[in-house]
Amino acid sequence: METLEEKKSNAKHAKSQREVSAPVQRESRRRNRGTVEEACWKDADCEALRRAIVAVTRHGFAIRFGYTRDGGAFAVAVVGDGDQPTDYTRPSEDINLYLAGLALDYE
Secondary structure, three states: OOOOOHHHHHHHHHHHHHHHHHHHHHHHHHHHHOOOOOOOHHEEEEEEEEHHHHHHHOOOOEEEEOOOOOOEEEEEEOOOOOOOOOEEOOOOHHHHHHHHHHHHHOO
16 A cells, blocks of 8 residues: 555655646637636536546545636645645636646646
């Protein structure tokens, strides 16, 4: 069985998938700046959500889904993975792409 330190090390090593999608998300942000949309988890793909939950929790971490205070962006945080900040994704960006990257980070 993997120790907590090994889990943290493996999770930190695997962060590159979200980093790969970051340029695509930044370009989307630039194009859609000023667009007013509300984030809504019902618009996320159920399979993408399931994969992210399974991938993160199988390492003993928790995953928190929410919104920014104004409802203008999705907020996702992995709890128990050291100093992992909350990631924010605007509704104009592809939340399913983010979730796929998150799942790959922890698979």
